[in-house]
Amino acid sequence: MADLNTKQKIIKASIRLFNENGLANVRLQQIANEIGISPGNLAYHFRNKEAIIEAVDEDLFEEAAEILSTYRIFPNLIDFDNQLSKYYSFIQKYPFYFLDMLEIQRQYPEMHSKRQVQVCKMISQIHKRFAFNQSRGLILEEPRAGLYNEIAEAIWVLITFWVPQNLIRGSEASMNVLEFKQMIWNQVYPYFTDQGQAEFEQLIRPLLKQRSAGS
Amino acid sequence: MADLNTKQKIIKASIRLFNENGLANVRLQQIANEIGISPGNLAYHFRNKEAIIEAVDEDLFEEAAEILSTYRIFPNLIDFDNQLSKYYSFIQKYPFYFLDMLEIQRQYPEMHSKRQVQVCKMISQIHKRFAFNQSRGLILEEPRAGLYNEIAEAIWVLITFWVPQNLIRGSEASMNVLEFKQMIWNQVYPYFTDQGQAEFEQLIRPLLKQRSAGS
DNA sequence: GTCTATAGAGTGATAGAC
DNA sequence: GTCTATCACTCTATAGAC
Incomplete structure (x- = not known):
């Protein structure tokens, strides 16, 4: 199936262009030129622009779902820190x-509407982390x-808009x-x-102090 | 100057449509129909779409600047709470x-670039509030x-994206x-x-408990 | 100051050859 | 599976009458 290849190329190129110019400003012509x-030919693979956007959305939806699925039965602090790293990469890769x-x-x-469900799931997952770590004695009773x-x-809100916000403020370099x-x-x-503080200082603080070193 | 009137009508209608559909999706035709x-005639008042957007932007920029200017020499807690109310109204009125x-x-x-300056000013103003209230003994030494x-x-980030985020999540009613x-x-x-806690409980907490009552 | 009419440059989508 | 050619439409901007 050589057409899968072209289909994938279209999706990849679309993502790149969407990131640069925003959904509304990307022309089918542009996508075709890009690859x-x-x-x-573009029309052969996707009946219209909406079909392309749908395909892109599905890809990214699944990638986001994978990150969400790294939530474990026993979500400790390291687990959350890892998930944050993944969210950061994802959002920086696909700010649009x-x-x-x-x-x-x-x-x-x-x-x-599909996304709204995902957002709710994400928030509820964060909330569950509080509950779980409260039961572990790391988090205070809800004041x-x-x-x-x-x-x-x-x-x-901070996870979702911090990276885009920095893009807007033009301080990408320092972020x-x-x-x-x-x-x-x-x-x-x-x-x-x-x-909780003790565990944080021991397990997490060192991770936040790394200079962005190689290897 | 009867043309000021039409000019203002154009700006007002544009704001309404920008809010509903986003900058990129509003057509000059739409704006003209709206009023x-x-x-x-639209072209007589504004040479092109960009000129309209500029005029709108200037209006809103000034309105935002006014809110920023309510920062006083002695910014106490009530002062900040008032400013928050104003930000909320502003953002809800002009989410686009x-x-x-x-x-x-x-x-x-x-x-x-004009906006970026305003954003920096806003953040620095918030930061100054911490410094000032620290000197008043309401805020802890920076840990x-x-x-x-x-x-x-x-x-x-929260001030700026909380309201839009709720729009996106579709929970406008409850917000x-x-x-x-x-x-x-x-x-x-x-x-x-x-x-600080004592002053907060006395001055601010009551303001947060009001049911959104009439009058 | 406001209108109608239209030019001119895209843009999405389709038809049909190869 | 890919191309060229083109249609139908939309949008901005302009020209010129009233």
């Missing part, structure tokens, strides 16, 4: 996936009912995964018990 | 202003160098200014001194 095929969410909602509502849910939602993770851990830190 | 004038930031950056770079700057940046302010105060609360 050296004709617009007619989040920045064009509103565009998708407006133009392709069906795709959007006020509903607080940890609010914090979980805040963490989601790195350590600053990102530091900022998320800032959200959790105030709610550690003494034991 | 019952012809596209030709933030969500289409990337679009603006891509298509109209000159406008964008780790740079922390309050990180928190200030997180607060900015209200109290939840919004509660979420921002969550960011500050862990760093209050005992005195």
Whole structure:
């Protein structure tokens, strides 16, 4: 099936262009040029622009789902830190996936509802981490009912919009995964018990201090 | 000057349509229809689409600048709470202003740089609030160098993307200014001194408990 | 200041040869 | 599976009458 190859090339090129220009500003012509095929050929593989966007969305949806699935039965601090690293890579690789969410909602509502489910799952997963680590004695009793849910939602917003926000502010160069993770851990830190703080200092702090060294 | 009137009508209609459909999806024809004038007349008042977007941007830029200017010489907690209410109204009124930031950056770079300055000012203002209230004994010594700057940046992201994010998640109905302010105060609360906590409970907590009552 | 009419440059999608 | 050619349509911007 040689056509799978071209199909994949189209998807890859589309992702690249979507990232650079945004969904609404990418022309079918551009995609065709990018991989050296004709617009007619493009139409052979995808009946229209929406079909391309759908295919791209499915690919990225699955990649995001994989990250979500790394949530384990016993989610310790290291586990969360690893997941944060993965989220960072994902969002940096596909910023349009989040920045064009509103565009998708407006133009392709069906795709959007699938994502909403994923977002809810992500927030609830963060919330469960609080609950689990509370049972382990690392996190304080909830100081006020509903607080940890609010914090979980805040963490989601920060995970999702921190990287795009830095793109917008034009400080891409200085941004790195350590600053990102530091900022998320800032959200959790105030709610550690003494034991939680100790475990954090021992297991996580060293990971945040690495200079972005090679190897 | 009857033309000022039409000019204003064009700007108002544009804002409405930009909010609904996003910058890239609004047609000049649409704007003209919205206020019952012809596209030709539109062209008389604004030489092209970019000129309209510029005018809109200037209006909103000034409105945002006004909110920023309410920062006082002695910024106490109530002052910040008031400013938060104003930000909330602003962002809810003009969500596209933030969500289409990337679009603006891509298509109209000159406008964008003006905004970047404003964003920096906003973050630095939040940071100054920490410093000032630390000197008043309401905020703890910075537990780790740079922390309050990180928190200030997180607060900015949350202020800016919380409302749009709720739009995207489709929970507009349930969102209200109290939840919004509660979420921002969550960011500050862990760093209050005992005195800070006391002042917060006395002055701010009552404001967060109001049901969204009439009058 | 406002209109109608239209030019001119895309843009998405299709038909049909190879 | 890929191409060229082209249609039908949309959008911005302009020209010129009123």
